[in-house]
Amino acid sequence: MRALLLLGATMLAGCTSLIGLDEFKPRVDGVAGAAGLAGAAGLAGAAGLGGNAGTGANAGQGGNGGTGATGGSSAGGSSGAGGEAGASANGGSAAGGAGNGGAAGTGASGGTASGGTAGETAGLIFSEYVEGHNYTALEIYNAGSAPVDLGACYVSAYGDGSFYSDFPLATTLQPGSTYVLCSTATASATTCQQSPSGMSFNGNDAQVLKCGANVIDVIGQLGPAPSDYWGSPPNTTQDHTLRRKCSITHGDTNSGDVFDPSLEWDAFGADDLTDLGKHCP
Numbered sequence: 001m002r003a004l005l006l007l008g009a010t011m012l013a014g015c016t017s018l019i020g021l022d023e024f025k026p027r028v029d030g031v032a033g034a035a036g037l038a039g040a041a042g043l044a045g046a047a048g049l050g051g052n053a054g055t056g057a058n059a060g061q062g063g064n065g066g067t068g069a070t071g072g073s074s075a076g077g078s079s080g081a082g083g084e085a086g087a088s089a090n091g092g093s094a095a096g097g098a099g100n101g102g103a104a105g106t107g108a109s110g111g112t113a114s115g116g117t118a119g120e121t122a123g124l125i126f127s128e129y130v131e132g133h134n135y136t137a138l139e140i141y142n143a144g145s146a147p148v149d150l151g152a153c154y155v156s157a158y159g160d161g162s163f164y165s166d167f168p169l170a171t172t173l174q175p176g177s178t179y180v181l182c183s184t185a186t187a188s189a190t191t192c193q194q195s196p197s198g199m200s201f202n203g204n205d206a207q208v209l210k211c212g213a214n215v216i217d218v219i220g221q222l223g224p225a226p227s228d229y230w231g232s233p234p235n236t237t238q239d240h241t242l243r244r245k246c247s248i249t250h251g252d253t254n255s256g257d258v259f260d261p262s263l264e265w266d267a268f269g270a271d272d273l274t275d276l277g278k279h280c281p
Contacts, residue, residue, distance in 0.1 A: 124148055125251045126209055126217045127178060127279040129242040132271035135189065136200050137182035138207060138219075141279045142173040143249040153211040155181060157201060161225035167196050178277050190273045203229035203238025208255055217251025221259045231261040241272040246280040 123144025130137040138155060142148050150169035157165045171193070173179055180192045187195040201207065204227065206220030220230055220237065229238035242265040252259075261267070 120146075121148055121153070121211045121214070121216055123175075123249055124153075124173070124209070124211070124216050125244060125248065126207070126219055127244045128180075128276055129207075129219055129237070129240075129265070130182070130186065130271070130273065130276065131201065131203050131237060132239060132241065135183065135186040135271045135273060137180060137186045137190075137192065137273070137276060139276060139279060140169070140173070140179045140181075140209065141244070142175050142177055145175050147175065148173045150179065150211075153209070153216070156208040156210055157198075158206040158208070158220070158222065158225075159201070160204065161206075161223060165198050167194070167199065169194075178279050180277050182276075186273070190276050192277075203236065206255070209251065215253045215255050217253070218255045218259070221257065222255040230259045235262040235265065235267040237261060239270040241268040241270070242266070243268065243275060244279070 123142055125141055125143055126138060127141035127143075128137070128139035140150075149172050153169045155167045155169070156163060157167065167181055169179060169181075171179060179194075180190075181194045181196065181199055182190070182192040183199045184195050184197075186192060204220070204225045206218065206222055206225070208215060208222070209217040219242075229236040231237055234240075235242075237259075242261055245264055245266060248264045252264075
């Protein structure tokens, strides 16, 4: 047995020398290296900024309302239309605001009717006054440059401060012409255009010439009457004929002011009819 073991060892040593011992060494693989770390993810790029919103166009302003014509009774002007909304820029947000409406026009003041007296009776005056022992008369004169329609005119007579009668006038008085009202007794002595019943007065009775509601001229003063007359002798309203000075072309429209005949009238004796109907010929 021992001989066999020695023989085997000899043979093994011989084989080893023939093929080399290293060829019988088992080959051991190396351990795999650790996996490399993954690269860090790149940072995302910054988001792009959005474009600025476009600015809306300014709204147009509405036109001003029309103004009504003077003297008419027209309605106010129409309100102006609002301006169109402004268009926004690309990427803009809100559109421009609407324009303000125009201001409404102001209606014209209504025309005022003249009443047909103030302008048309310019120059109409009392021109002669007769208060005597037998006669009474009033002369009206057109000192203006145009005819005057007396259809709306009348004389209001007052006795001792109180109204007692109206005497209507009904004609067209030409420039430079007269119209005479007188008592029936006076009419028998001269020419009068009218001699109405009750046409008689004393020195303290006021006489008012009116057209419509407008006072055109006054002889005397409305209110408390004097005991006998207005004025101071020798120029008073009692027992005198008074003739208006030729320089006077407009009446006294204030029936309440003090009446002094010497300022605008010349005095003559009682019952003097020589100039009646012929003012300042």
